[in-house]
Amino acid sequence: MRYTLLLHYEEMDAETLGGEALAEGQAAFASYAATLQAAGVLVGAEVLQPSAVTTTVRVRDGALQVQDGPFADTKEQLGGTVVIDVPDLDAAIGFARQAPPASWGTVEVRPGAVHTVEGVWTPNA
Amino acid sequence: MTTEEVRGAAERAARTSYGRLLALLAASSGDVALAEDALSGAFEQALRRWPHDGVPDNPEGWLLTVARNRLRDVWKSAAARASAPLDADSARHDPLAEHDPLAIGDKRLELLFVCAHPAIDPAVRTPLMLQTVLGFEAAEIARAFAVAPSAMAQRLVRAKRRIRDARIPFIVPPRTAMAERLPPVLEAIYACAALSWRGDAESLAGEAQYLAVTLAGLLETEAEAWGLAALSTLTLARRGAGGGPFVPLDEQDPSSWDADLIAEGEAYLRRAQPAGAPGGVPAGAPGRFQLEAAIQAVHCDRRRTGATDWPALRMLYAALVAVSPTLGARVAAAAVIGRADGAEAGLDALPPEADGESFQPWWAARAELLSAAGRDASTAYRRAAELADDDAVASFLRARAG
Numbered sequence: 001m002r003y004t005l006l007l008h009y010e011e012m013d014a015e016t017l018g019g020e021a022l023a024e025g026q027a028a029f030a031s032y033a034a035t036l037q038a039a040g041v042l043v044g045a046e047v048l049q050p051s052a053v054t055t056t057v058r059v060r061d062g063a064l065q066v067q068d069g070p071f072a073d074t075k076e077q078l079g080g081t082v083v084i085d086v087p088d089l090d091a092a093i094g095f096a097r098q099a100p101p102a103s104w105g106t107v108e109v110r111p112g113a114v115h116t117v118e119g120v121w122t123p124n125a
Numbered sequence: 126m127t128t129e130e131v132r133g134a135a136e137r138a139a140r141t142s143y144g145r146l147l148a149l150l151a152a153s154s155g156d157v158a159l160a161e162d163a164l165s166g167a168f169e170q171a172l173r174r175w176p177h178d179g180v181p182d183n184p185e186g187w188l189l190t191v192a193r194n195r196l197r198d199v200w201k202s203a204a205a206r207a208s209a210p211l212d213a214d215s216a217r218h219d220p221l222a223e224h225d226p227l228a229i230g231d232k233r234l235e236l237l238f239v240c241a242h243p244a245i246d247p248a249v250r251t252p253l254m255l256q257t258v259l260g261f262e263a264a265e266i267a268r269a270f271a272v273a274p275s276a277m278a279q280r281l282v283r284a285k286r287r288i289r290d291a292r293i294p295f296i297v298p299p300r301t302a303m304a305e306r307l308p309p310v311l312e313a314i315y316a317c318a319a320l321s322w323r324g325d326a327e328s329l330a331g332e333a334q335y336l337a338v339t340l341a342g343l344l345e346t347e348a349e350a351w352g353l354a355a356l357s358t359l360t361l362a363r364r365g366a367g368g369g370p371f372v373p374l375d376e377q378d379p380s381s382w383d384a385d386l387i388a389e390g391e392a393y394l395r396r397a398q399p400a401g402a403p404g405g406v407p408a409g410a411p412g413r414f415q416l417e418a419a420i421q422a423v424h425c426d427r428r429r430t431g432a433t434d435w436p437a438l439r440m441l442y443a444a445l446v447a448v449s450p451t452l453g454a455r456v457a458a459a460a461v462i463g464r465a466d467g468a469e470a471g472l473d474a475l476p477p478e479a480d481g482e483s484f485q486p487w488w489a490a491r492a493e494l495l496s497a498a499g500r501d502a503s504t505a506y507r508r509a510a511e512l513a514d515d516d517a518v519a520s521f522l523r524a525r526a527g
Binding site for chain 1: 242243244290291292293294296298
């Protein structure tokens with residue numbers, strides 16, 4: 001069963017954060033990835049650039065609308081995603097609680113419905 | 126065998142086995158709603174077949190086999206409908222294959238942990254237990270919670286869908302996770318004891334006691350589970366006939382309390398407090414439910430001694446407030462201090478009015494303490510009566526207000 005961990009947290013630029021905290025955060029993410037890899041549950045993970053550089057796209061009545069900024073302008077932004085394949089929700093929560101942003105932000109554990117295999121939608125199992 | 130007798134046999138089987146059978150079927154499929162459908166279908170079939178064929182030697186095994194076949198039919202037709210080639214794999218897997226219907230295990234503990242899983246809305250945990258483990262109808266549960274039947278049914282359906290779709294596992298958490306997983310289960314059962322059916326006099330306390338004792342028995346060595354079993358049993362012992370005018374605890378006639386249930390509750394409380402671990406290591410400090418049970422045991426002891434041991438209660442309440450400083454515990458502690466050390470000491474110990482102004486027990490305790498101190502208590506009694514959600518309690522308090 002695949003779950004996507006949605007990492008939400010308040011964005012801070014490197015300057016506010018400070019070099020030491022930034023290095024600590026990077027080390028925490030590195031060791032988290034290693035944990036998931038060693039457990040054999042990691043499907044893929046990505047940490048996103050800040051929402052300051054995001055672009056929102058809509059098509060309304062056939063017309064393209066492009067806007068700068070995120071879908072929802074909230075204090076905590078989607079900062080990254082981790083896809084894991086584990087037996088059940090307890091296992092997923094077990095890995096979610098180890099995600100570094102769980103300690104300073106929020107980790108949403110979302111079960112997958114379908115995902116692509118070689119470009120074909122495939123149900124979660 | 127008459128239809129009535131068959132109905133009786135089916136109802137007895139339902140009462141004793143419903144939760145066990147449902148837990149087993151749901152644990153195999155991870156789908157509570159599907160398991161409920163299969164099981165109710167099996168009960169309907171029993172009502173049709175048993176009058177002709179006689180009640181089987183093993184009614185539980187019969188019901189499980191029929192329900193299991195119904196589940197298999199659902200899986201087969203789902204597999205037939207499925208077009209995605211990868212689905213064939215999951216359809217071939219029959220999660221019930223390993224179960225011997227003659228050796229029915231008990232998965233109710235797993236089901237209780239599912240119902241009170243942290244991923245389930247706390248407000249729906251107790252209703253879910255009542256429906257799945259005890260077999261109550263959604264409409265009955267809605268009445269107990271004073272919500273519209275459709276709203277309750279929808280909440281239950283949503284919770285069951287969540288269990289299936291998020292794949293909440295039917296497992297007893299490992300011992301290392303018990304400290305964080307057991308309290309919500311105990312809370313949900315405790316909430317069941319605090320409910321009363323609206324519209325009729327029957328109380329859910331008996332069902333809560335059944336759940337608590339079942340949980341403690343299945344877990345065997347969890348002190349707080351035995352504490353809750355003791356608490357709910359001792360509370361049940363003092364419940365009396367119900368109906369009638371409200372009588373405060375210390376004016377109740379202890380001979381009306383159930384001596385067997387008191388003995389049973391005391392035995393559970395002893396199981397919660399092992400007589401010292403090996404090597405003389407003292408057991409951990411008692412938790413909230415053990416302390417509340419011990420408080421009930423002191424009250425019940427008046428049946429034997431004829432008097433209430435207020436200093437013992439004062440000590441137990443001090444310990445309770447230390448581990449669980451809820452407003453209710455602090456108010457009750459102040460009332461007991463009032464009895465042990467005098468009404469003025471009780472009034473001093475009462476939490477500030479800002480905390481208690483909308484809390485009925487705060488006004489009731491304040492009224493009693495003011496009255497005991499010889500001061501004007503009529504306003505406090507009236508406020509307590511206004512806030513009471515039980516008519517018998519309200520009229521008792523109004524009478525005291527004068």
